[in-house]
Amino acid sequence: MQNNEVYKDINEDLKWAQINKDVLKSMENPRKGYWISVAVCLFLIMFAVVGEVYQYQVGMGAANLNWPHMWDLYIATFIFWIGMSHAGTLLSAILHIMNADWRKPIYRFAEAMTTFSLMTAGLFPMIHLGRLWNMYWVLPYLTDRGIWPNFRSPLVWDAFAISTYLTSSALFLFIGMIPDLAICRDNARGWRKKLYTALSLGWRGDDRQWRNFRRTYLIMACFLIPLAVSVHSIVSSDFAMSIMPGWSVTSFPPYFVAGALYSGCAAIITLFILLRYYFRWEEYMTIAILEKTAKLTFAIAMVWTYLNLIEFASVWYGHSAADKEVLLAKFSGPYAPFFWGMIFCGSVVPFALAFEKWRRHLPTMMVVSILLNIGMWLERWMIVTPTLSLSYHPIAHDVMWPSWVQWFIVLGSFGWFGLLFLIFVKVFPAVSMYECKEMVLHRRELANKEISPVMANNPGGGASIGGGSPAPGVANKSPGVEGS
Amino acid sequence: MKKCRILGLFGNFDDAFAAIGDFKNKKVDGITVDDVTFLSPIEHPDIDDVLGPRPSVIPKVTLCGAAFGITFGFLFLASAQSNFLIQPQGGKAIVPLPSNIVLTYEMMILFSVIFTVIAFLVTTRLFRKRKSLYSEKISLDQVAIEFEVDEKYIDQIKGVFKDNHAVEVREEVQT
Incomplete structure (x- = not known):
């Protein structure tokens, strides 16, 4: 491990041309591990397809979904993926507004995570519906068939909030990528050249474009933050606005938002380590940045732990017999191993992040981040299922275990997300080249170094007035234009 | 009078800012800093000070x-x-x-x-056909100053570019 990796977010002597070269080259030439991951994702998707086809043929009973357990892993995993989507907002929007420039080399893939995890989450209401041919019924549109959306229902709010979030985050990802797409356009060949030319929209980097770009990006960041909070608050309302024991808790919205940020941060660490390895991005995804992300994750883990305790205390002191029964059942009932697994992974494991030595050790961080995400997935399951197994009426008391169909589809969702993400990082620059250049500029200013040595820097000479050779692919004259 | 476009490429921000300073100081009569289009791989934090305030709607x-x-x-x-x-x-x-x-x-x-x-x-005038001079070096590590002016100013602008160590100058004359 090099010293600059440990102590610096980025090497300020990195030449700008080198940044372009490194990132563009890596997109063409990932390590073998990348292709193995693609194969694993495809394999997982096959599981989901098998499960879904079987469920489609046999009916929802194949998933063990039956009253009172109408919601189970599908809804738990839906919440998990919605939560995961908060990673991009946190790393990109919140840290952007706070001027935390260490986010720059890693925010792009976090934004991509947001978009793809929302796309993955969006599949679950359809899968949960069972009758796929009626999937458009979940959309809150007005019809003359007598099926009108109940605007008072948080489920309809979900549809509004998630579609707004998906639209906004996809636009945020795309807008932030335009200058890098122009770099790709200027260097690519073949189909990539055509793709980047279309997507870069004619960006050339003039002062008007940069000025408006910055304003747009900042404004969108400002809107994404309250939007992200509202999305997960609304998802929590699916539970908190019901009268089910264990769900009707006032602290649910902040608890959900903290959980979302937590799982998002943990996933960022996992993907950080994988991308760093796949694409040889040691110069950009540095240990210093990983440490900062880990510290942020630790802080959020403690917030989440505190909110968990608050929830338990509210139930305990609330003296609602049904709520207490659900809580005690979580501690010692049939789902207790999963509940304590959640507590261990979500509240104990993060203490590993408090140690500098482990924060800098990639294999440890990989294991920790995966455990954190397992904990966060268990959290969602432990929200949904124990309550449904111990409702107010004894007739509704029923312990249910998900069938293989549910497990296959849940596993497949990880494959689906992974595949979308891996395709994205192969086709688009997952490290923001222009922002790495900005970072180098700022770090050099802080170190009282001139920026010239990392730029083209040809002061005082070499001027080929009127006769400079154009860059490859650029004509100095064009039809109807007279050259000098 | 024919309209011309001229673009000077610079190896670093200092030289380009010095050139803009010369245009600010009226080194070329009839050309002001408002005529400058500045192209760069990043948005330099001092660009608003150099070009002056340019509002956005x-x-x-x-x-x-x-x-x-x-x-x-x-x-x-x-x-x-x-x-x-x-x-x-x-x-x-x-x-x-x-x-x-x-x-x-x-x-x-x-x-x-x-x-x-x-x-x-x-x-940002995206989606328009790129009519301006453009160098791929701008997306790499060079900065540029571009003008769209009457032909009579071209030699003077070239002179300012040369005085400030432009790496390359490109121009187009509209027919």
Whole structure:
């Protein structure tokens, strides 16, 4: 491990041309591990397809979904993926507004995570519906068939909030990528050249474009933050606005938002380590940045732990017999191993992040981040299922275990997300080249170094007035234009 | 008089800013800093000081988007709810304000973002055919100053570029 990796977010002597070269080259030439991951994702998707086809043929009973357990892993995993989507907002929007420039080399893939995890989450209401041919019924549109959306229902709010979030985050990802797409356009060949030319929209980097770009990006960041909070608050309302024991808790919205940020941060660490390895991005995804992300994750883990305790205390002191029964059942009932697994992974494991030595050790961080995400997935399951197994009426008391169909589809969702993400990082620059250049500029200013040595820097000479050779692919004259 | 476009490429920001300083100091009569188009791989933090304030209409458009989102969002929901007479309301309000506030809030954000993006696309003049001189080095590690001026200024501008160590100068004459 090099010293600059440990102590610096980025090497300020990195030449700008080198940044372009490194990132563009890596997109063409990932390590073998990348292709193995693609194969694993495809394999997982096959599981989901098998499960879904079987469920489609046999009916929802194949998933063990039956009253009172109408919601189970599908809804738990839906919440998990919605939560995961908060990673991009946190790393990109919140840290952007706070001027935390260490986010720059890693925010792009976090934004991509947001978009793809929302796309993955969006599949679950359809899968949960069972009758796929009626999937458009979940959309809150007005019809003359007598099926009108109940605007008072948080489920309809979900549809509004998630579609707004998906639209906004996809636009945020795309807008932030335009200058890098122009770099790709200027260097690519073949189909990539055509793709980047279309997507870069004619960006050339003039002062008007940069000025408006910055304003747009900042404004969108400002809107994404309250939007992200509202999305997960609304998802929590699916539970908190019901009268089910264990769900009707006032602290649910902040608890959900903290959980979302937590799982998002943990996933960022996992993907950080994988991308760093796949694409040889040691110069950009540095240990210093990983440490900062880990510290942020630790802080959020403690917030989440505190909110968990608050929830338990509210139930305990609330003296609602049904709520207490659900809580005690979580501690010692049939789902207790999963509940304590959640507590261990979500509240104990993060203490590993408090140690500098482990924060800098990639294999440890990989294991920790995966455990954190397992904990966060268990959290969602432990929200949904124990309550449904111990409702107010004894007739509704029923312990249910998900069938293989549910497990296959849940596993497949990880494959689906992974595949979308891996395709994205192969086709688009997952490290923001222009922002790495900005970072180098700022770090050099802080170190009282001139920026010239990392730029083209040809002061005082070499001027080929009127006769400079154009860059490859650029004509100095064009039809109807007279050259000098 | 024919219109010309001229572009000077510089190896670093200092040389380019020095050239802009010369245009600010009226080294070329008839050319001011307002005529300068500055192209760069990043937005330099001092660019506003160098070029002077150049306002953007995007925040205003965003505000319009937010106002539209609130108005349209609420009216859309309220009109849908008012027209729906089949579902039993059970004594509840036909237009429920608490839930409509949540949905109107989402619509406000959605339309604010959409208006902002549209304003960005329009004000940055994207989607236009690239008529200007362009060098791929600008997306790499060089900066450039571009003018669209009468032909009579070209030699003087070239001189300023040369004095400030331009790496390359390109020009086009419109026929």
